Amino acid sequence: MSFHEVRLPARLAFGSTGGVERRTEIVTLGSGFERRSTPWAQGRRRYLIGANLRSLDDMAAMTDFFEARHGRLFGFRFRDFFDFKSCGPGGSVTPADQALGEGDAARTTFALLKRYGDDETAPERRIAKPVEGTVRLAVGGVEQPEDSFTVDHITGLITLDEPPDVGAVVTAGFEFDTPVRFDTDRIEVTLESFNAGRMAAAPLIEVRV
Template sequence: MSFHDVRLPARLAFGSTGGVERRTEIVTLGSGYERRSTPWAQGRRRYLIGANLRSLDDMAALTEFFEARRGRLYGFRFRDFADFKSCAPGAVVSAADQALGTGDGLRTRFDLIKRYGEGEGEDALERRVRKPVAGTVRVAVAGVELDAGGFTVDAATGEVTLAAAPPVGAAVTAGFEFDVPVRFDADRIEVTLESFEAGRMAAVPLIEVRV
């Protein structure tokens, strides 16, 4: 997939709006009951950025970033300030935040996961985290946090490799910060000059990409 491993500068995202969308298909039966289903196992994020930019320098920086991505051609990293940690946005990342799996004495590779919902029952949804932020991942085995030499993280895929296989039944947990892989959802940027030092930019859409 065409992806540039760079993050949109935070100052260009201030004032952004967006969130999760899902696709639900609803069929109303003759009895009035509904049959609901979805072809999507995961939600998809959409954002609008740039509408609050007023500085010509910031608008030029966003235009430069857009050009470097060739419009919609290349994906990039985006920090969703409402959801960018394994814990709540205002909390401190802990190695016990998210359960990654259980040791079997042989397995050393685990995917970073964030769960949404209550507990681990039917209501919970697992989201693969494929773009962790380098240097933020913390891992624990059986409640004991590993030092930096005890694991490695592939920042491009979100896969954690432990130096030693956890013993049978040992819980593997992790905490981390992460970005959302997105691309521009338009091949055009519009800027209005309002003075010699200020302007106005039309909102630029972003959409999450599957990686």
Template sequence: MAFHDVRFPTDLSFGAVGGPERRTEIVTLRNGFEERSTPWADSLRRFDAGLGMRSLDDMGRLVAFFEERRGPLHGFRWKDWSDFKSARPSAAPGHEDQVLGTGDGETARFALTKTYGAGETAYVRRIVKPVAGSVLVSVGGQPMREGVHWDLEGAEVVLRAPAEDGAVVAAGFEFDLPVRFDADRIAVSVATFEAGEVPEVPVVELRL
């Protein structure tokens, strides 16, 4: 299997339904109290791509994309319209949206992350598929220029000179999810599709 660095058509993913999933193991004790734990450190996102189909031409594009990926065999990029950027949904990404780390005079490599919440309960999500050309970086509050002060290597910001001790390294960006189809087939009837019944096309996030 491989990962194809292509994005599922965004006009088709726009109507998809889905979001984050977590796995929680709950044991009810004899006294009625519960013990809860999770084997997952990170959430996993699932979607139904079938709900974005609006015409037979859309269905044709879906089938072609499915065949190119050989069904679930190869992964691809997916735009989660409910959560695809470092800023709040109504704002454009900015240089200081997400704190990536603090300079120590030696470290020059910082992974892209997005933080949900604040304080001890905050969840820090690793971003693995940033959108090329969308990443903005600042060091100590000062915007840095890509190709001059920093470079993007995969999902890491690599400063050409280490950040000074105490300087906050921050970034803003858009990002995609690495996903794959979660079924070996697409089943659709033209008659039922034209009558408003859409196929189920499950898509699941990949851990990379």
């Protein structure tokens, strides 16, 4: 698989910019009305990193990380400090943060999800890279002990030892990383003094895993 289960060091991400993008197709009719549709069920994140690095050691670390990923070839984990929890960035994770589904007395595996918005059309984001040791799970509003379920930190799937009862709502709270890759095959660095330099911003793009 073309993905490395390693996170970009946080110090190399400070000063990063980015956000979510959507793809919307718009057709303007002869009447002036529009028909709007999208081929994407989920948004895609993009980031720019490295522009604030000045230390030669940090720039060398960024170059090492870039080389280890072979440029755009291998994906990796990225901590988006604006969106890395099942709750808001300043909140505390609770096992009731996000609904994963309802029990049917047979199903034991549930995928981690994060919902954006409260209405029926709110999109659900599949969370594939939870952070180890942060997942909390509840069934029917009762938090479950850690030894009653397992978490696949590569796929974001939770497997319970026992299937939840019919209608029992399964919820979870967690921290997560965003799977990304470099969106360039080139890193540029300018030497400004013997101990400092400047690095051109390197683009990252979210990948589906």
